[in-house]
Amino acid sequence: MNKKSFQNRIAFGVWLNDIRSTPILDEAWPSVLIDQQIMSDFQKTTEFLKKAGYTDIDLFGLLTNRDWPGDIESVLTPERKSQVDHLIHIIHSSGLQLIYGLGVYSWGFDTIIQNDSEVRGTNPSALCGSKVKSRELMRKVIDFIGKNFEVDGYHLEAADQGRCRCEKCIEEADVEYYNRLNQQTAAYIRSRWPEKKLLVNTSGYLPWGDWMNEIERRSVLDLGKNIDIFIDGGNHGQFIHENDRSVFINRLSCDYGTSGGFWVYPPQRFNRNRWFLPYVFQSTTHLRNLYRDGSRSCELYLGPLINPSTEMNIYCLGRFLQDVDRSPLDLIEEGVDVLYHLKDPTQRNNLVELFQNAEAAFFNNWSPHRLSKIPNLYSDGIDSLFQWSKLHRDRAIPGELFLDSLTGQYPPFPVYLTEHFDRERRESYQKDLKNLLPILESLLKVSGENRSKIEVIQSCIQNTLKDIEMVQNIQELN
Numbered sequence: 001m002n003k004k005s006f007q008n009r010i011a012f013g014v015w016l017n018d019i020r021s022t023p024i025l026d027e028a029w030p031s032v033l034i035d036q037q038i039m040s041d042f043q044k045t046t047e048f049l050k051k052a053g054y055t056d057i058d059l060f061g062l063l064t065n066r067d068w069p070g071d072i073e074s075v076l077t078p079e080r081k082s083q084v085d086h087l088i089h090i091i092h093s094s095g096l097q098l099i100y101g102l103g104v105y106s107w108g109f110d111t112i113i114q115n116d117s118e119v120r121g122t123n124p125s126a127l128c129g130s131k132v133k134s135r136e137l138m139r140k141v142i143d144f145i146g147k148n149f150e151v152d153g154y155h156l157e158a159a160d161q162g163r164c165r166c167e168k169c170i171e172e173a174d175v176e177y178y179n180r181l182n183q184q185t186a187a188y189i190r191s192r193w194p195e196k197k198l199l200v201n202t203s204g205y206l207p208w209g210d211w212m213n214e215i216e217r218r219s220v221l222d223l224g225k226n227i228d229i230f231i232d233g234g235n236h237g238q239f240i241h242e243n244d245r246s247v248f249i250n251r252l253s254c255d256y257g258t259s260g261g262f263w264v265y266p267p268q269r270f271n272r273n274r275w276f277l278p279y280v281f282q283s284t285t286h287l288r289n290l291y292r293d294g295s296r297s298c299e300l301y302l303g304p305l306i307n308p309s310t311e312m313n314i315y316c317l318g319r320f321l322q323d324v325d326r327s328p329l330d331l332i333e334e335g336v337d338v339l340y341h342l343k344d345p346t347q348r349n350n351l352v353e354l355f356q357n358a359e360a361a362f363f364n365n366w367s368p369h370r371l372s373k374i375p376n377l378y379s380d381g382i383d384s385l386f387q388w389s390k391l392h393r394d395r396a397i398p399g400e401l402f403l404d405s406l407t408g409q410y411p412p413f414p415v416y417l418t419e420h421f422d423r424e425r426r427e428s429y430q431k432d433l434k435n436l437l438p439i440l441e442s443l444l445k446v447s448g449e450n451r452s453k454i455e456v457i458q459s460c461i462q463n464t465l466k467d468i469e470m471v472q473n474i475q476e477l478n
């Protein structure tokens with residue numbers, strides 16, 4: 001019997017260094033540094049992704065983050081060219097396809113917009129969508145990437161940084177506007193490279209907490225005729241209401257997918273053993289329903305595999321995408337076998353229980369709704385960054401959980417313990433995590449290679465406990 005599986009099992013970078021084994025403290029997010037460390041992490045991660053059953057890696061930042069130079073081409077030094085070619089070689093050698101993360105009219109044009117009034121509208125980070133020169137510039141970027149690199153597809157991101165609201169652009173409503181830019185970009189890529197996989201992501205399409213109405217959905221149906229995959233990511237809720245989903249998927253010509261319902265956004269500045277947050281039960285529940293409604297594509301966020309909870313999440317979810325009838329417990333058992341090789345059956349069961357209980361400890365205690373009035377110093381900084389529903393802000397729940405402040409204006413701080421936990425919840429999370437320590441003690445009786453990996457889990461849990469204690473002692477938060 002055929003297994004029920006997702007066809008496009010995409011691992012989402014997001015950015016080049018999000019899988020990195022070491023934090024980057026001295027660069028603004030998102031860093032596009034390429035060095036020996038990221039080369040080596042890349043090698044390990046792509047091999048791991050293949051083993052877990054992913055088909056593609058979707059990556060931003062191979063060439064730039066916010067700033068294409070005016071002539072586009074000078075972004076590429078001979079050194080960068082050979083580094084990027086090498087990374088692409090690593091991806092292809094692991095049997096994965098590369099989906100290039102492409103900012104559409106935004107993400108990459110900040111400096112050009114500053115210097116050129118012919119592409120400038122009202123948004124310092126997004127080209128005006130009504131000017132001829134903006135479209136020419138977008139084409140130039142695509143030509144440059146297509147000519148120089150062996151990419152297998154494009155992730156089109158038009159809405160993440162907002163839009164132009166000049167007199168001309170404002171005639172179009174948001175969803176129609178973003179769909180037009182995506183559609184026009186997709187059509188251009190199709191005309192030159194018809195075989196490339198084209199994916200559109202909805203981040204920023206609407207304020208978080210809002211749902212698309214029928215006019216907006218129809219506009220997506222049109223877009224769907226020109227692309228392969230429509231990802232309604234769900235960073236703070238999906239834009240297609242769950243009740244409308246199966247009917248919508250049925251009407252849509254391309255695939256529909258999400259980012260898995262829940263994920264930890266990879267923190268650039270955090271020590272890699274500062275959190276322990278398995279979410280296999282949480283995500284498989286979402287993905288099973290998604291499959292039931294007809295979805296066959298999704299893109300799940302990556303992170304540093306050196307964190308044992310991240311490693312377990314990515315492994316189990318990759319396996320799940322190939323057979324959605326599997327239970328989360330069965331997946332974690334397999335994960336423990338493949339990643340830890342414990343011989344003693346009691347130890348094996350203990351480790352399975354540890355992952356299971358650590359997940360429950362978080363989800364039984366957090367508040368999915370964002371708590372209000374967190375002082376800036378201790379907040380994730382996304383309140384002013386994104387648009388939120390005016391009427392239904394309460395619907396905007398992660399989706400994406402930020403552990404540290406995204407833009408990093410303040411020293412690294414475990415913002416998830418303030419945005420989603422009050423004093424009482426933290427205390428209860430702390431108690432549940434402490435209950436895991438005796439299991440850990442018994443697990444640490446094993447020897448050799450296994451022991452060192454279990455020591456990493458111990459350090460992650462101890463560091464989380466330290467963070468909770470530190471937050472509990474901050475007067476301003478109590």
Ligand SMILES: [Zn+2]
Pocket residue numbers: 121122127128129130131164165166167168169170
């Ligand atoms: Zn405009």
